[in-house]
Amino acid sequence: MNAKASARNRPVLVWLAVAAGLLLLVGANAHLAYVAMTTKPDCVAHAREGADAAAKSACRSE
16 A cells, blocks of 8 residues: 555545544443433432431432
8 A cells, every 4th residue: 555545545534433433422322311211220318318408309208
């Protein structure tokens, strides 16, 4: 392979690398959305209870 052929293929390789990166990004985001929608973690104990808690827990039945 000579220098001209190598220089001619460089834009193709760059675009293939960009496409592969975008596919990886889309796939990772799709996996994140799938896991977020299909799992429901169990309730966990909170560090603070009462008036200084960050928000009302949805796990408590009051």
